Amino acid sequence: MKPDASDLTDAHWAILEPLIPPAKPGGRPRRVNMRLILNGIFYVLRSGGAWRLLPHDYPAWSTVSHYFRIFRKEGVWERIVTTLRERLRVVAGRQATPSAAIIASPSVKTTERGGPHGYAGGKKLSGRKRHLLVDTLGLLLKVVVHRADIQDREGVPLLREPVKGHFPRREKVWVDNGYTGTGRIWIREQMGWEVVVVSHPRRPRGMWVWPGMEITPAMLAAFERPRGFRHLPRRWVVERTLAWIGRYRRMSKDDEYLTSSSEAMVYLTMLRLMLTRLAKQNEQQFVNYKQKQAA
Numbered sequence: 001m002k003p004d005a006s007d008l009t010d011a012h013w014a015i016l017e018p019l020i021p022p023a024k025p026g027g028r029p030r031r032v033n034m035r036l037i038l039n040g041i042f043y044v045l046r047s048g049g050a051w052r053l054l055p056h057d058y059p060a061w062s063t064v065s066h067y068f069r070i071f072r073k074e075g076v077w078e079r080i081v082t083t084l085r086e087r088l089r090v091v092a093g094r095q096a097t098p099s100a101a102i103i104a105s106p107s108v109k110t111t112e113r114g115g116p117h118g119y120a121g122g123k124k125l126s127g128r129k130r131h132l133l134v135d136t137l138g139l140l141l142k143v144v145v146h147r148a149d150i151q152d153r154e155g156v157p158l159l160r161e162p163v164k165g166h167f168p169r170r171e172k173v174w175v176d177n178g179y180t181g182t183g184r185i186w187i188r189e190q191m192g193w194e195v196v197v198v199s200h201p202r203r204p205r206g207m208w209v210w211p212g213m214e215i216t217p218a219m220l221a222a223f224e225r226p227r228g229f230r231h232l233p234r235r236w237v238v239e240r241t242l243a244w245i246g247r248y249r250r251m252s253k254d255d256e257y258l259t260s261s262s263e264a265m266v267y268l269t270m271l272r273l274m275l276t277r278l279a280k281q282n283e284q285q286f287v288n289y290k291q292k293q294a295a
Contacts, residue, residue, distance in 0.1 A: 006046040007039045011279035019080045021071075032059055032067075040064035045268055048249025072260060077267040084274040085139045091281055098135035100172040103179065104238040105131045105155065107148045108254050115257040118149030128254050130266060131159040133173075136234070138241040140270040141167070145259040152176075153183030160191055174198055174234040198235045245269045 008016065013035055020038075023030035040058035044051060054061040071077055086096040109127040110117045119126045129150065133142040144159045156179065172194040173187060184195045209215070245251050248269050256262045 004043060006042045008035060012275050015278055016275060019083060021076060032063060037064055037067050041068050042272060045248050045250045045265060072264040077264050081140060081267050081271050088274050088277060097167050097169050099169040100136055101133050101141060102174045102234055102238040103133055105129045105152050106242055110254045113255055113257050116147050116259055118147035120148035131155055133159060134238050134241050136237060138237045143263050143266045145262040152178030153181055156183040156186050198232050244273055
């Protein structure tokens, strides 16, 4: 079988194989190749195709989607992401758990597949929101998918409640204007985090001019629109994470019926990203894996 671009390399599998849960005792033994199962999942994620259109070089599509669902229900994808994130942070010279985070909630269209969805008036689309919490490196901490008609400030508890007690070092979080008001108050009172609202600089709307008044170049320059790209402090980190996720065609729209499946797909995108980074840095682990296979 000629490997696809989305398939796991030997260096990837050396890191990921110990994190795959073993087969449960009793019952029918596991006879499938878990590496091929994961290759099939990553093929669907990267190509954006349907499960039933999985090429015949991979295991049966029903088997691949079955393991995707089982690992989703058991929280395997989120646990693997947590393990890889902590390793990557330590490699980068950081502590395993972050002390600060950034929040974003982009909206994405849904398809005729159905499932929970709503109309976002501000974005003028019918779909869902992906509520993301990332650290200062842009690595995913938590994601919650819900209807797009839920305002950001109203969706705050949906994202923050599941992370209570998991990040004891957390002290600060950066948000945008959508979390002002009740959302900001809830984070500060319920989570005990310092909330920093990052806003775009206000533009002057005009000035009073009376007859005979001299307009200087400095006055005109104050009303010129700034040129070029301007990134907001800390906000660019989560926007970069969204760009990483957007590289996978399955994430261009929300094709899943269940929001839990949508969340699992987000975890898988970050899993593959962190796996690639660690594979480049853990050369010795890869050598040990090859020696073990040769023996």
